[in-house]
Amino acid sequence: MFQILLVMIYLAFISLGLPDGLLGAAWPAMRVQMNLPMSYMGIISMIISVGTIVSSLQSHRLMLRFGTGKVTAVSVGMTALALFGFSVSSNLIWLCFFAIPYGLGAGSVDAALNNYVALHYSSKHMSWLHCMWGIGASIGPYIMSFALTRPSGWPLGYLLVGIIQVILTAMLFMTLSLWQHDETHEIPAEEPKKALTLKQILSISGAKEIMVCFFCYCALESTAGLWAASYLIGVRSLSDAQAASFASLFYVGITVGRAINGFLAMRFSDSQLIRLGQVLIGLGVAVLFLPVNHAAAALLGLLLIGLGCAPIYPCIIHSTPDHFGKENSQAIIGVQMASAYLGTTLMPPLFGLLGNGIGLFLFPVYLALILIGMVALHERLMKVHVEMD
Template identity: 25%
Template sequence: MQETTSPSPTLRLPVGLAFFCFVLIGTNDGVNGVLLPSLNAFYAVGYAVLGLLFFVSSFGYFLSAISSGFLTQRLGLRGILLLGATAFLIGILPFGLKVPFVLLFPARLVFGLSVGLLETGLNIYITTRPRSTLILNYLHAFYGVGALIGPATATIILALQWGWNSVYLLLGGVDLLLLIGFGIFARPIQSARLEEKASTTENVLSVTLKLPVVWLITFFLLVYVGIEVSLGNWAYSFLLGSRHIAPFLAGWIVTGYWSGLTVGRFLLQNIAERLGLGTKGLIYLCICLVGVSLALIWLIPLEFIAIIALFLIGFGLGPIYPLTIDITPKLVPAHLGASAIGVLVSVSIIGLAVFPWLAGVLAQFVGIWTLLPYSLILTLVMLVLWRVLVVAASDSSKL
């Protein structure tokens, strides 16, 4: 169970900046789906080519996250956050300025780097704070808030006929405020230190990758991301094609899934602390809730079951990612915590790409109904990996 002491007042503003940053990242992800048709119409390149932009962005994210241990040693957390916010601005402005399409590829690479730096840096920062488990849940919940705000913001701007690029200019302006905030108020972030320092000659990443516990946590998170994104991407198609639910209602049911994810991150850790439930027990409970809810939708083809169960799936999935990030520095030597978090965050990108693709292959060649048994099998794999991790951890009381 985590400490019950609250952060001192001098730390509240930096934590608020972290929340603000995750709202911005979530908002950016949320606007993409709404703006894709406008981008396609303006550049006339086709969705297949547009999709390459996301591949480039993911590659940039991977590079930044995997090198976070090295960058943390060289720049410190304040330097990483300032670099990330600056790169965000550099990566998003070309979209706002409607530059030639070929220039969007390096811009998107820089943008992916920026998001990886910001997410990894802030995850590392929060893990050093009192009551880190609770705050990490809030941090990732604010990403969900941004993801819900994004589509509405883009839709309103398009309806006002301000131009699709105005959305990116708005995001760039908000990021500029964030950059100024980090520049002025990031002193407490800079003072956040892990308990031990590595030798400057040590290859931190190499040492981290040799730890079996890091690979266990990484594979666990990889599968988690696969479940979350596969359901998020394909649930709408499942509700239409397998349950024959009206498009409008199906859209709201999927919104309920993402809302459940956000609400779960805000509420479940608080409830667990009040009940004296530790991270180990909470993750077991969350995985079981996801599995039971998936089975309900699969076996009982009723609309109200889909509405309730998809919300509960999101609710159960919500805390798992931040809880996993939080326990990582506790299971490795202190000076390797930043590098371990970087490995987790970067490899999760693979799960984001591979598992939804496999779900799509099954949907095309077998049927969209396969989404639920597919997700249920992944949930069982996640449960097994969590059990192995609990047994293998040298000090499972930290879970």
């Protein structure tokens, strides 16, 4: 039964990544059909982000009341509903309406699964599971690309991914007993009867540090992913095709790096792997600073940044029960997820403003400053953890 549940969690992580790339891939066709400005995609993505933040902050309360299995199944079901809604939407109002369950479902399932894996599985599984997310995030745009070549167009892409989510929802409900069996053995004597408030969570030693550290990491990852192609075109003078292919290497680096990190996790601790990732990111950013116009330098820099990003997210999550105790892990992870979504929501647009007003050459400078903040906060967290021990 343990292995069946692990397979379900792997599938759930793939499912979690599937919808992430759909909006970006479909928007050029969607906006033309609905006669909308290009910038309106930001409205929809902002609603999704706000939904993920809200549901992440409520994840501790939901876990206590319903358990991980039910929250995961219902959340995936909400995502499926949102995808079906997108497939039949004909204007911006309906897209914004269905963006609400889209975000609420994603935030809950993300926090729930991350905490469950942190409590029940080793660090190698956390890395491999996030590798599965990368696979899902890569498959989603290919499904949409296939749909865009058909007469039905982009609605077919949302419909196909929605059907996959419905199938997974049914499988999750069928395996609820497996989740419930494990949850009955989870720290029954220490589990708080009431969900912690945000004030109580922030009062826990190290909570503020891990929140800002996670904010910085997700800000760096999302900024690098969204603006790499523009930087390569505007500063490195690469062609559109070259820039797109080179920028994709950043995500390849993350996905491959997490697969490798699963094996490294058998030998090294989470904190060691996080520091290794930060060093690799630093090397990648340093390469981008080199005054070299050759394409290979940009390729190497982005690949190193992607490889460096690979261990940080899963290792921070997996180390949470160790740093804050199993009884507080869901509350802390929920706040971490909210911090992550806040970083991905605010920081890439801020670089867009700076890049537009000053210049895209600031790209490595911006990444370096975020990296410095992340390193400082992580080292502060480790110091707090040592003092507590």
